[in-house]
Amino acid sequence: MGEVxxxxxxxxxxxxxxxxxxxxxGIKYDFIEEDLSNKSPLLLKxxxxxxxxxxxxxxxxxxxxxxxxxEYIEETWKGTPILPEDPYQRAMAxxxxxxxxxxxxxxxLKAAVKERENKKAIEEAAELLKILENELEGKxxxxxxxxxxxxxxxxxxxxxxGLIQHVTGLELLTKEKFxxxxxxxxxxxxxxxxxxSFPPSDHLLEYIRSWLSANPSK
Numbered sequence: 001m002g003e004v005x006x007x008x009x010x011x012x013x014x015x016x017x018x019x020x021x022x023x024x025x026g027i028k029y030d031f032i033e034e035d036l037s038n039k040s041p042l043l044l045k046x047x048x049x050x051x052x053x054x055x056x057x058x059x060x061x062x063x064x065x066x067x068x069x070x071e072y073i074e075e076t077w078k079g080t081p082i083l084p085e086d087p088y089q090r091a092m093a094x095x096x097x098x099x100x101x102x103x104x105x106x107x108x109l110k111a112a113v114k115e116r117e118n119k120k121a122i123e124e125a126a127e128l129l130k131i132l133e134n135e136l137e138g139k140x141x142x143x144x145x146x147x148x149x150x151x152x153x154x155x156x157x158x159x160x161x162g163l164i165q166h167v168t169g170l171e172l173l174t175k176e177k178f179x180x181x182x183x184x185x186x187x188x189x190x191x192x193x194x195x196x197s198f199p200p201s202d203h204l205l206e207y208i209r210s211w212l213s214a215n216p217s218k
Contacts, residue, residue, distance in 0.1 A: 006055070
């Protein structure tokens with residue numbers, strides 16, 4: 001199997017994606033907590049292009065960017081699959097993962113964190129959540145009955161967004177508006193592997209309050 005290391009930050013949903021996938025596969029790894037205000041020489045060595053977390057190092061071979069890392073994990077360790085066998089379904093899983101990363105994440109961060117007084121930003125984020133709500137119709141998880149790639153990539157929606165709403169009072173993701181997404185979040189967070197991959201809610205709430213205090217809404 002070789003030596004596996006993850007350079008990340010516990011409070012980062014991007015780092016947690018990698019940990020969830022490794023734990024689902026039953027892969028042991030060492031987690032190296034990074035200080036993003038004082039990045040380690042090893043992080044800069046392993047990810048000289050973006051200088052960001054997470055980075056997976058397997059047998060001294062570094063892989064950066066969480067979606068790329070998840071694909072590498074799937075291809076390297078067969079264990080519990082996070083992508084379906086069917087080529088079309090695999091393509092769709094990649095499509096929705098990119099949709100979440102490239103469309104939903106920026107919009108949700110804008111609406112819930114950066115411009116939380118901006119009604120237009122909130123409406124735009126809600127429209128994207130509605131697309132995911134429809135995609136979950138009749139499903140337990142995005143890929144069916146088991147946690148897969150899209151669920152892992154959506155971890156911010158399943159955990160972080162609710163805590164941010166608790167702090168700010170924002171009512172973006174609610175059972176009334178998005179029953180499928182809320183039920184999915186409940187099922188996702190019921191997984192012991194997912195729960196142990198996430199930072200404790202009290203620690204994350206403290207960080208969210210501190211960050212929001214230092215970064216008032218525009």
